[in-house]
Amino acid sequence: MNAVLGRRVTRLEDRPLLTGCGRFAGDMVFEGQLYMRIARATCAHGRIAAMHLDAAKALPGVVAIWAGDDIADLPPIDFRDPAATALAPYRQTILARERVRYIGEPVVAIFATDAYIAEDAAELIEIEYDEYPVTLDASGPLGEFAPGLQTEPIMLEQGYGDIAAAFARAHAVIELTLKIGRHSGVPLETRGAIGRYDAANDILELHGAAKVPHRNQEAMARFFGRDHAHLHLHEGHVGGGFGIRGELYPEDFLVCLAALRLGRPVKWIEDRREHLMAANHSREQEHHIRAAIDKDGVVLGLEDEFFHDQGAYIRTHGARVVDLTIGMLPGPYRIPAYRAKGHMRLTNKTPAATYRSPGRYEGSFVRERLMDAVAGRLGLDPIIVRQRNLVPKDAMPYARGLGALGTDVVLDSGDYAGLLDKALKRFDWRGRQAAIQARRAKGEYVGLGICMFVEKSGLGPKDGARIGVLPDGGIEIVTGSASLGQGVETALAQIAADTLGVDYRSIRVIHGQTDRIPYGIGAHASRATVLTGNATHQAAILLRETIMKAAADLLQLPVASLLIRDSIVSAREGGHGPSISLRDLAVQMPDALHSEGWFHTDHMTYPYGVHLAQVCLDAETCLTKVESYLVAYDVGRAVNPAMVEGQIAGGFAQGLGGALYEEFRYDERGEPLSVTFADYLIPTLHEVPALDILVTEDAPSPLNPLGIKGAGEGGCTGVGAAIASAVADALQKPEAVKTLPITPQRLRNMLRGPA
């Protein structure tokens, strides 16, 4: 039928958001709620010597104040997936005990009847510290996390092929040291959490959940020693996720614990300053990469050793970003021999975890700087060097010989060279080269840059969905997916509508409510549309069969002669035969019209992309202006092209922030310097240029019936790499750009040499 799958329909989500009727965490009010405020460490590394809480406790309206000792019976926040035992001692407790390790670490929790009073109380609290030396450079000498525990909990290593032989027969060896700055998702809505205890039913609730409500339910149930049935997470509207929202943080546990112990709902809404020093950071890595190449620029072997700045504790993800960086670094290139070592290092900064395109934004920057360096060294065209190294279309599926996220990396389908051709043509790369020559002749610094990359999506093992006809004839899909603003309701409704022959607007999609369905993968790592989408598709097929059988019995017609259109089942031929609406059918058989569908997969699916950029450098102000930009991305099949483009455009803006503006900086004492929007610069409309987007569907995934590959991250993945490539080209120094973001200060050094 294909009436609505693949079409640019408007979103089901929009109306309440446009009219101010959304329900974000901050909008929720529960009878008798208390407000929590956190007093945070003001010392980056030290022992808590004394706490002065009395003045705060005496303030009218303050109900309770807790420090680490008051909740010493509780375990640290655990990893969501099984992790190496070596990581366990580095987990964070929900309030600091004895030692603090980053500025912003929760030390004291205040509960009061009013948010303003809670804040007043926090200001009356004084904590004294004996300061310890701080560790701020992840690639420097090891420091001490705790007595007997060094700041490198783990080093991960993977590789394949004969790396020694590759270097032995190399025509040349290229070595680079490259750094990626500390960025994060920084959603426009700060975090928020409301804990509530329903004593009548013995159910503990967390409102303000996001991303992975069911996985978090498991983790919280373990933490509190409660059965699943007695702990539920509820997602309302979520003002952006990007990997960082919806992780489990100390504050999520604290509001729940306080709801239990104080017997009242407890609400916490983060302020922006807190967000920038307490929510997960990401990205910061330093790579030392070496490539063995032949005389044509073909990479024979690649060796990388990098240092990942994890910040002060290891949070719910364990070593995932290090693992992903290693597993995905080779990208779209063959690279016959490869070895990578990733050192996970603790420092006295805000803890880090995943942010949109984790490991791939970093790895793409490293790999693509290397490709440009190869071209530069050999005097070859950077496009030709890339073409010579690509995995060819007929080699698919292509087993990488590497793992990531516990599964083998097997590139499922793709025509990398084909997409490159399409992108170059669309961008008029050759035409631009000529125009740029002319501008350079007039003294302008203009350049073109490229990044090719492979993304990953649709990690298994499985997800399910339930679908049913409601008594009013509408359709309800119940999933354990999560909505972070990406349009998952619309996408799932489109998939089901197509199979069922109903208007997608008559479908209601439930997500993020652990009491409505016992399972669900949530929304992260571009998984929702692939897994939950295919499960919904399966459920819709089963429901359709049930509807058809029921209608065939009632109408006394063979199933094969029926169709469903606009929620009415009727005979395929002629308009005058008998018919029945889904509503009447639901009234007649109230319990029959529902189904459950599942989708299982052992492997991830790999979308791929090309980013092309044109930049102009201002030699006076040392600002980089992005003049044109193209994202070409193959998503296998787009459920809603407008939403795919929206994901790409938003990802691009975030990637641009990381390429040019955003950076969490610290002074030498570990004091964070980027704690307002005036210091942590997320791109405004002034910085974001018009963007050209080319979504292709040349390589549907063979791994799922819909052929979908996730589209959430590819807009972001290649931006740092492509902008760096363009800046280096503008400077006519292929190896010049070694650090992201390319701030005016750094550009100045490249233009004029270090001051």
Next chain:
Amino acid sequence: MSETRSISLTVNGRAVAADVEVRLTLADFLRQNLRLTGTHLGCEHGVCGACTILLDGRSARSCLMLAVQANGHAITTVEGLAPNAEQMHPLQIAFQEQHALQCGFCTPGMLTTLTELLRDNPDPSAAQVREAISGNLCRCTGYNSIVDATLQAAKKLREGVPG
């Protein structure tokens, strides 16, 4: 407890009177006291624009104002933009059609800011639209769809077509 004062003002055409603490921000007054939670807080330091409301028709950041400063003034929030419960404002419709929102957190501030623009300048250029919302942060859309939506709404409004 800090000192309180009586204020009276108009919010979305409705007269409102209240006793408020002097230190209460206008944003908190709207969100907590009046339960108009469409006005969002993204930074509370005047940078993101999510909290933008119209004060006597002029855009203002409600996180930077005190409730007492609104005494005697007329305020419009995002809840007051649509002509009625069934019909959305042409700008809201255009946002939906152009996919100019994702999470929707910045949207109320975008809509109020752009309402002011389109009232003052019914036929803006793309550059003027970009200038008008250059002080509003959006972390989801990359902004260009918002510019497109605004131009579409301006056209519809000029043609007098509802939506």
